[in-house]
Every structure is written in structure tokens, then in C-alpha cells.
Amino acid sequence: MSPRPRSRSLLVTGAGGVGKTTISAALGIAAAGAGVRTLVLTVDPARRLADALGVEHLGNDPTPVQGAPRLWAAMLDVTASWEAIIHRHTDPEVAERLEDNAFFRAIADRFPAAQAYAAGEQLAEYLEAGAWELVIVDTPPAGGGIDFYQAPGQMRELVGGRILRVLTGAGLPGRRALYRITARPVLRVADNVLGGALLQEFTEFLMDLRTLYDGLARRATNIEEYLRASTSLVVTTANPTPLREARRFFEELEAIASVPAAVVFNRALPNDWTRKDLDLGRDLGADRASTVLRDNFRRWAAEARRQREAREEFAAHFKVPLATVPWAEHPPTTLDALAGLMDVSSGLPDHALVIPPK
Amino acid sequence: MQFGQSTRPGGYAPATMDDRRLIFVSGKGGVGKSAVTAALALRAARRGERVLAIGMVDSLGLAAHFGVDALEYEPHQVHTGVDAVAIDRTKALDEYLRLQLHLPKAAPIGQASKVFQVFVDIAPGVREIISMGKPIFETWQGTYDKVIVDAPPLGQLFSYLRAPATIAQTVPTGAVQDQALRMRDTLGDPTTSALVLVTLAEELPVMETAEALDDLAKEPVIDLAALAVNRVLSPLGIAPSVVDDLAPGPQREAANLHENLFADQQPWLAMLPAGPRLPYLFGFLTPGEVAARLVDHWEAAS
Numbered sequence: 062m063s064p065r066p067r068s069r070s071l072l073v074t075g076a077g078g079v080g081k082t083t084i085s086a087a088l089g090i091a092a093a094g095a096g097v098r099t100l101v102l103t104v105d106p107a108r109r110l111a112d113a114l115g116v117e118h119l120g121n122d123p124t125p126v127q128g129a130p131r132l133w134a135a136m137l138d139v140t141a142s143w144e145a146i147i148h149r150h151t152d153p154e155v156a157e158r159l160e161d162n163a164f165f166r167a168i169a170d171r172f173p174a175a176q177a178y179a180a181g182e183q184l185a186e187y188l189e190a191g192a193w194e195l196v197i198v199d200t201p202p203a204g205g206g207i208d209f210y211q212a213p214g215q216m217r218e219l220v221g222g223r224i225l226r227v228l229t230g231a232g233l234p235g236r237r238a239l240y241r242i243t244a245r246p247v248l249r250v251a252d253n254v255l256g257g258a259l260l261q262e263f264t265e266f267l268m269d270l271r272t273l274y275d276g277l278a279r280r281a282t283n284i285e286e287y288l289r290a291s292t293s294l295v296v297t298t299a300n301p302t303p304l305r306e307a308r309r310f311f312e313e314l315e316a317i318a319s320v321p322a323a324v325v326f327n328r329a330l331p332n333d334w335t336r337k338d339l340d341l342g343r344d345l346g347a348d349r350a351s352t353v354l355r356d357n358f359r360r361w362a363a364e365a366r367r368q369r370e371a372r373e374e375f376a377a378h379f380k381v382p383l384a385t386v387p388w389a390e391h392p393p394t395t396l397d398a399l400a401g402l403m404d405v406s407s408g409l410p411d412h413a414l415v416i417p418p419k
Numbered sequence: 420m421q422f423g424q425s426t427r428p429g430g431y432a433p434a435t436m437d438d439r440r441l442i443f444v445s446g447k448g449g450v451g452k453s454a455v456t457a458a459l460a461l462r463a464a465r466r467g468e469r470v471l472a473i474g475m476v477d478s479l480g481l482a483a484h485f486g487v488d489a490l491e492y493e494p495h496q497v498h499t500g501v502d503a504v505a506i507d508r509t510k511a512l513d514e515y516l517r518l519q520l521h522l523p524k525a526a527p528i529g530q531a532s533k534v535f536q537v538f539v540d541i542a543p544g545v546r547e548i549i550s551m552g553k554p555i556f557e558t559w560q561g562t563y564d565k566v567i568v569d570a571p572p573l574g575q576l577f578s579y580l581r582a583p584a585t586i587a588q589t590v591p592t593g594a595v596q597d598q599a600l601r602m603r604d605t606l607g608d609p610t611t612s613a614l615v616l617v618t619l620a621e622e623l624p625v626m627e628t629a630e631a632l633d634d635l636a637k638e639p640v641i642d643l644a645a646l647a648v649n650r651v652l653s654p655l656g657i658a659p660s661v662v663d664d665l666a667p668g669p670q671r672e673a674a675n676l677h678e679n680l681f682a683d684q685q686p687w688l689a690m691l692p693a694g695p696r697l698p699y700l701f702g703f704l705t706p707g708e709v710a711a712r713l714v715d716h717w718e719a720a721s
Contacts, residue, residue, distance in 0.1 A: 107626075109622065366703070392683070
């Protein structure tokens, strides 16, 4: 029987640098403030934001946030997650060998799918623990958030031995198949380029990795179910790079997850500034100060129009509710400032935040 | 935060950069590194050089700044004097294997390539050295006066820049090792190669840049030629008291926003070493227009 989640999850996705962590934290504060026991899992917060949440160090163990009742925070520790994953799914001897293996460390350290998979594992753990009513995940930014959804499948495939079959030409090889490697012509080429020792080391590593398969494949399927059942928000700014990633997310999402509850445009300038009837010079004279103020407003109004066009075009194209979070004059780094951010935001659907009455 | 130990006295002004033949541009995601890459390519072309611009991991941003939808896997002209190309993993791998095995272009290496593709995805340094191969081979070949690379973002940059040294250490065979060493030496030669970093006057980009400078100081794999700060705001230009006296409304809100954002940038700017400061560009500009304007501002800052 597969484990059941006892709480709801909200995935906050988007490109790096758009303010995902800030918005995840603000949503967490709002939900906790509304009486919902909430956990926020962050991936890589800015120092000052981490300080505000009291997560000074990497740690998968949630800690209560001082000054915010019912709110917990955790900061993803990819290495610790992967150590736990291999110890859970294979016997201790193999697990220890894997921990020391250079290929394995490379995967855990820098394979984007491995980071995303670790976040998914943590989400599953938290959901099954049942200690929180809402788990908010500030997802890893790779691939504009798509990688997070694809990671379970990618890890299942990596561990599943397809590579091993290509290398050894065997179905599911035992260690003896190793000796056949240098007999295969294609591998003589590999041998030339990389050296036989490296290739052998690599194959041995894949065999150890293969022992994780049954456990990991089952777990990956759980995680995929949880991800599909989650509510998601896509955060972006109106700048071309994050917008391109958000677009890609919507285009590829259909196949893998539910439609996001909203697209959240962060650092939004007021729509009010785009009004055509705004008489720029009404209250201003022809002196230098007035000219400066008029020019300043014209520049920012042009920004506001560019942003508005980008937002409306995006929401219309993908038929998704549009939410905005205003451009904060100072980056919010205290609990109060974060809470204030939600007060001035607009369009965020309530159901993304609060558990519906039973 | 410490910026002191690893910074060069006098900062990173790009004065010496014009002679280099291989330039990598990097920065945290979203700081505008593709725009700066395109601007540097356009600038070199204006000076009469033949330029190859390379999109290394995600080439869509670079394409947009040249005013095209996408870059192709063979160099195509995108502007007078500028050819651009995207690196395709499979093709780059084939190219790398052919060079290693001294195979003619037509020889079938499909199956070897297939085995390698999976290996490449996870073996440390292999994927990176294959992507690094293209810009370095082009520099050796000398078809272009200058190769300018929209490099991977800061988080991945060092695994790429270090790849030739990593491979030279881990691969014991002669030919591959020789070539990796030669690649390492080309990257490390300050008369040939340079790194340009782009950042914003905000917490996370500045912190990541500080870490990158520390990494470079520890392991000088490439010479940092310029550290540019993008989207820098100018002072509003009038006294705050004048703004405070304004009636509530959009003009006052915009003035307040500008003053506050400007004030927030100052501590980060003060922390960063000297180098080009590129202005915030307001309003409706296509990515191509952005790149063209940045050329002028880069010129003024140099």
C-alpha cells in the first residue's frame, strides 16, 4: 500500500532571481497567520531572508520560525537527503561504497535532477509526517521549474540500468559482465579516449546504483503522485529571461502536472501609472525640479506599460489567473515586511493558501 | 561579507580586454549576461573584427539580443561582422570524439557516440569539456578574430572552466590528456582568454559574484578582465524635500520608488570593485535595442 499524504502542498516555481523564496515565505506567513500549520521548504534563500526565517544553516529538519506561530521552515540539504535516500534503498555496504564514489558525489552535487529529486523526497517525507496542514516548496529553479516535476522520472531512468545495458550489452548484468567490456569493439573506442580504468570504475558504480532501483522507483512514483496533486504557482517578473522560462513551464507542464492556480508577476509597477488620461504636467511647473519629476515619471510609466502588456498577454495566452506583487521599495527581509507583501498583492487565489473547511 | 582579499587593486576595468581572442561572459541567472555578450560582440564587430558569438547552454537569450528567434548549430551571420552559433550537445560530442580519434568528418561514430552520451551526462568534467571544446577549438582555428561566449551561469561556470584541468588529471591516456592540458593553457593565458562577469547591485548577485572572485583567486583558471554592473540607476537629481512636498499621486510615488531603489543599490555598488556600470534601460526596447544601447554605455565606461 502506498503512503498517503495527510496535508496539502503548494509548489512555488519559476526562474532564478524572480523572488520565489520571498513569495514562498510571504505565503507561509499568511497561511500560518490564517491558522494553518505551515512548513516552508526553501532551496537557496538570500542571507537576510534566511535570517528572517531563522534558517541559518542547511537542514532538512523543520524548525519553528520565531515570531510566527504555526510556521516552520527548512532549508534543503541535498547531500544529506541523498545519503538518506541510498541508506533507505540499499544495504549498508553498497550505500557506503556509493557515498565514497566520485561519480555519485558528482551526481548529488551538481546533477540538477538530483537536487530536484531531493526536494521531492523531502516534500514526500513532510507530507507523510502529517505534522503540517500545508507544505510550501520553494522549488529549485533549474529549467524554470520543469526539472522539479521531471526529476523523479529522470532519477528512475538513471538508476534503472539503461546506461548499464548500453555499456555491457547485457540484460541485467552481474559483476561478471564487466569482464566482457573490453571485448566489445565500441568500448575499445571508449577505452582509447577515456582509459579502461575509468570506464570500469564507471560501470561498477552503475551496478551499485542499480541496487537502489526497486526502492527508488516506487518512491519516485509516490513523489510524482504528490506533485500532480499539489497546487502550484508560477512566479516571474516581466523581464524577458524569466518570462521565457515561465512560458516554457506552461507549454511543457500539461503533460506532467496540474495547471497552476495563478501566474504571479513580482516587482509589478502600479497599473494606475499606465492611465492614458494622466496629465503629467498638471501639478508641475517648468522649473528644473518639475522637469526632473516629469522625466522620472515618464520613464517609470513606460516601464509600467511594458510590464502591463507582458502580464496581460501572458495571462490571456495561457488562460491563467493573474496575480501581482508590487515592486517593494526595499527588499522585504523581516517577518513584518514579508507579511505586508501579501497585503499589497492582488489576485492571489485564496485556495492556494488556506485549507478549505472540512 | 568580504570582498577585499580576492579583488585586484584598481578593480576590473576592461581596458586590456580588446586584445583577447576568447571571451567568456557569465553572471548569476537573470542579470543580463546574454545582453552583455551580444553587446561585446557588436562592439568588436564595430571595430572591424570578425566575431563568432557562441550560446553555450541556453542560447535563446543570446538569439533574442541579436534579433533572431533561435541560433543554429552551424555559424550563421546575425549581424554585420558577427556570426552566431548554439552548442548542440550531440554534435559537440561527435566533434570532440572525431578530434580525439582523428576520424574524418564522414566516418560513422554513431554507436560510440551513444555510449558516450550517457557517460557524458554524469561523469565529472566530461560534459563540460565537450561544451568548452567548441569555443577553444574555434580560437585555435583562427577563422574568427574574436570568439565571445555566453557562458553558463555562475552556479555552473567553474565546473566548465575547470573541466580541462579535471580531465587532464583523471584521464590517464596520452592524446586526451595532451589536448586537455592545451585547452587548460589556452584558458589560463591572459593574453588570449578573458572572463567578463556581469552582476546587479542586489544582494544575491553580489554575494555570488564575491564567491566567484574567491574561487578565481584560489584557482586562477582564467583572467577576469571586467566586472560589469548592470541596471544601475542614476540619482533622481532633486532634493528629497522637494519630493516630500509633492501632492500624493503617481509622480510622487514614482519619485519615491526611484529614490528608494537608488538608495538600495548604493551599498552593493560601494562593495563591488571598479568596472563598467551599465544603466537601467527603461520602457519598450526590444532585446536587440538593449544590446545596441549597452555597446555605447560599455564604450563610455571603458
